[in-house]
Amino acid sequence: MTDLKELGEFGLIDRIRQATPPPVHSETIRGIGDDAAVFDFGGDEFGLISTDMLLEGIHFDLTYVPLKHLGFKSIAVNVSDIAAMNGIPTQVTVSIGMSSRFPVEAIDELYEGIRAACDAYKVDLIGGDTTSSRTGLTISVSVLGKVPKDLIAYRNTAQPNDVICVTGDLGAAYMGLQLLEREKQAYMADPNMQPELSEERSYLLQRQLRPDARTDIVHELRDMGLRPTAMIDVSDGLASEIMHLCRQSNTGAVIFDENVPIDDQTHLAATEFKISALTAALNGGEDYELLFTVRPQEFDVLKNHARITAIGYMTADPSQIILSTRAGQHSQLRAQGWGHF
Amino acid sequence: MTDLKELGEFGLIDRIRQATPPPVHSETIRGIGDDAAVFDFGGDEFGLISTDMLLEGIHFDLTYVPLKHLGFKSIAVNVSDIAAMNGIPTQVTVSIGMSSRFPVEAIDELYEGIRAACDAYKVDLIGGDTTSSRTGLTISVSVLGKVPKDLIAYRNTAQPNDVICVTGDLGAAYMGLQLLEREKQAYMADPNMQPELSEERSYLLQRQLRPDARTDIVHELRDMGLRPTAMIDVSDGLASEIMHLCRQSNTGAVIFDENVPIDDQTHLAATEFKISALTAALNGGEDYELLFTVRPQEFDVLKNHARITAIGYMTADPSQIILSTRAGQHSQLRAQGWGHF
Known part of the structure; x- marks a missing residue:
């Protein structure tokens, strides 16, 4: 018996991919292994599909x-996978498993965010x-998208x-999580506490x-006539x-640590939590x-772009x-990723 | 606060549908409310997408x-939704949430069935x-399919x-579930018991x-040049x-109860369980x-079809x-369906 923990998420994906036979449909352009799968149902553009599952207790904590x-x-995390193929999202399906402990109003609230x-x-x-769930809240979203055939960006085509x-800045979502977890601990110790989540932290929490x-970037790159040689979210x-x-x-790569974009709020919170902000950017995720x-x-056309x-x-x-x-x-880059298992 | 139980699954779907704004993409042909959603990415055929979530403790019991x-x-239950649009399935995505209590070999077994x-x-x-799951096994599948535009079968076009x-026979899957549940109760009372699931029950268990x-029927209808006016699985x-x-x-409908196709094994098991076989067919499901x-x-071309x-x-x-x-x-038909909530 092999332990799932030992294999890890990427090991498991590799194992599944290796056991998957080659596609039988000529419309299947790209299967497992990129941000989205690619299909061709005729027309000028490729179709894209991606799916992500969010589980209570693993991906989110309803206490905060x-x-x-x-x-x-x-929805956003799925749309992000379409953007990572240089594509534009078009439709989503949303599956929800929830306990009957949720009142209908809670479902309305969830769908309000989905619709937004x-x-x-x-x-x-x-x-x-x-569907009803005996356990926690389960959300599974699939997203469809489109991309002109000559603009698609895979992961395996960098040179x-x-x-x-990289767009925006990195590590903020991870610091936001640390803040929320700390508040939760404080709240559990003293349910009468007042939350300390101040305005200065709002960016981290929002992230x-x-x-x-970043569908905005996909549109901008198209407007600039620039096709990424490879892309991932x-x-x-x-x-x-x-x-x-x-x-x-x-390929190999050289990354200059001083160039990794990190927001001031991320730096401040990292100092407070005694974490390296760079580590949050490199391994934090989300x-x-x-x-x-x-x-x-x-590259010249991007040189002065404010968000790239x-x-x-x-x-x-x-x-x-x-x-x-x-x-x-110089040091070898190491990935910790998420140890789900 | 409104109780989810009170609203029910169909009530909840209606509530979600009513709150969903009309589509913004001209490629979106049909949204919520049929067996699959319909999109047009160019080409001669419509694209179809459907999704189903299976949760441990609700949809399946790993003890049997x-x-x-x-x-x-x-996979089959998703493919069935594509068949119900008179379509042919082409691709699937599979999301799995499972506890690390599962050894890798268990995942292999699950995927063996998926690949089959x-x-x-x-x-x-x-x-x-x-992804890892803190709770039970979660399986979410999305399936893509295609259907020639002039052959699509919706639910709302019967006259x-x-x-x-109806294809095949009905009520067998429900009687299979009763058999499995009885064995489980017997096993829990006496773990040394030998299962009593004989050969004569094999059809019910398999169902x-x-x-x-029934993708076979979709192909056959096409070969016969017959387009259903409406279809559902x-x-x-x-x-x-x-x-x-x-x-x-x-529309309204008249259903002749003696015509509802029920297998002999279903009749036998229904007698044993003191259930009406017709009730199993009408309300059993799956x-x-x-x-x-x-x-x-x-209809003439179908009159002598063995499985219709x-x-x-x-x-x-x-x-x-x-x-x-x-x-x-004569009596009004009533649907019990599945009371998930």
Whole structure:
């Protein structure tokens, strides 16, 4: 008997992928192993589908996650997978398993957030499933999207010397989680306490509770006529995503730690929690920013973009995925990712 | 506060549908309210998507459901929704939430069944999500399919005088569940007992544990050049599905109880359990047969089909959904469906 913990999530995905026979349909363009699967139902564009499951006690804690935000987030994390293929989301299905302890009003609140996200990302809610649950709240979302065939961005098509770019900033969602967990502990010790979640922390909380998918960047890249050579969304932390791009593209990489974009609130909270802000960015996860590569000669148009930062470049040697410090030190990048099991 | 139990599953779906704004994408052809949602990504055929969530303790009991069968069933029930649109399934995504108490070998077994179903229905497994679960096993499947635009079968397009047909036989899956539940009770009372599930019961068990989706009928109808005027799959019991067709098509119906196809094993088990076999067929559910209507003048080609039975006809008065007995008695059909909540 093999322990699931030992194999880990990525090991399990590899095992499933290796046991999956090649597609029988010519319409199946790309299966397991990217942010979304790719199909071709005719027409000018590829179809995209991705799915994510959120489980109570694993992905969210209802003691501090408002249902409306949870609904929004469940859509946003799926939309992010479509954006990571350089695609535009079009429809979602939402399946909910919930205990009858929830009043109907709670379900309304959850769907209010779902609808707010559908509105924000211009996707149609077209189906799903509702069922009772003996255990916790379960949310499973599938999202459909489209991308012009010549604009699709896979994970395995980066090349040496490509510039590695990331949108927004990283590590904030993880620090938001730390804040919420601390409040929860304090509340459990003293239910009469007043929450200490001040205005100065609002960005961190928003990043954790109500993350945004970067469809804006997909539209902007198209407007600039720029096609990323490879792309992935940052859901498990920058280190893990860089390693996915490198492994699948058969490249190495150099990342300059001083270039990794980190918000001031993240720095402040990291200091308070005695965590390195860089570690939060590299291994925290749930940022839902886009990590992508562009040809060096095409990077010029992005150089002054306010929400896109160049953090390094791809190299030819897949064994070398290097974090380079300001002081000139080099170390191999390591991914912790999420130890679900 | 409104109790979820009071609203019920169909009430909840109605509530969600009513709160869902109209689609913003012209590619969205049909949203919530049919067996699958319909989209048009260009090309000659419509795309179909459907999703179903199976939760431990609600939809299956691992004390008697083998994981391999469960994997097969999780695909089959989704494929059945595509068949119910007169479509052919093409791809699936599978999300699994499981406790780390499962050894890797258990996951392999589950996926063995999933792959067997993918092979049987010729669908490609193209993606999904794997996560740990604090609670029970959770399986969420989404399926994509295709249907030529002029062959799609909705629920709301039946007309008065259309002949109501059903494939295969009904009520067997429900009797299979009764047998399994009885064995479980006996086993819990005496763990040394030998199971009494004999050969003569094998059909009932197979119908419950490893149901088949009727894609064969979809192909046959196409070969015969016959397009159903409306179609739905029998997942919640014949009565509930008849009422969906009538409500959505704004028709009434007459069903002749003696015509409802019931297998001999179902009759035998029903006698033993002191249940009416007809009640098992009407309200048992999980048969995954197809219920469809055809124009009366087109019914001739189906008359001698071994696996298709005419059970009644549509009428003009939506308030009259009638069960007609051999003795000439009439009663309003009632749907119990599944009281999840």
